[in-house]
Amino acid sequence: MDELxxxxxxxxxxxxxIDAKNKSVYNDREQRKILELQxxxxxxxxxxxxxxxxxxxGFVFKVDPPGTWRDSxxxxxxxxxxxxxxxxxxxxxxxxxxxxxxxxxxxxxRARDTDWRLSWTHPTGNR
Numbered sequence: 001m002d003e004l005x006x007x008x009x010x011x012x013x014x015x016x017x018i019d020a021k022n023k024s025v026y027n028d029r030e031q032r033k034i035l036e037l038q039x040x041x042x043x044x045x046x047x048x049x050x051x052x053x054x055x056x057x058g059f060v061f062k063v064d065p066p067g068t069w070r071d072s073x074x075x076x077x078x079x080x081x082x083x084x085x086x087x088x089x090x091x092x093x094x095x096x097x098x099x100x101x102x103x104x105x106x107x108x109x110r111a112r113d114t115d116w117r118l119s120w121t122h123p124t125g126n127r
Contacts, residue, residue: 036118039063039118040118043063051063052064052065058123059121059122060120060122061118061119061120062118062120063116063117063118064116064117064119065116066115066116067112067114069112069117070111071111072111073107073108073111079106079110080103083102083103083107086102087099087102
């Protein structure tokens with residue numbers, strides 16, 4: 001029984017440490033998001049309207065305006081069904097490859113983001 005108590009104590013101590021670290025990382029990510037939004041707001045001004053890339057402290061920053069980038073996409077069942085119906089009704093020639101390309105093309109259009117994006121890289125290759 002003592003061994004079980006010891007293991008349970010070690011587990012709960014570690015779980016609390018992980019929870020505290022996760023909370024700290026969450027707070028840091030929130031702060032980073034605020035800074036990203038501040039950088040984007042500044043990049044929208046006339047002074048920086050033509051700047052899309054800049055470097056600082058070994059980091060390379062890239063700012064993408066709305067409509068110039070695609071977010072990752074997830075195809076919903078509803079969108080898939082609608083794309084299949086549209087493809088089926090748009091052609092007499094039906095191939096699996098063309099259907100796949102049709103669905104991907106339309107999903108890429110839906111995934112074109114309407115927000116600004118800030119991305120960055122570091123010389124080590126880490127993001």
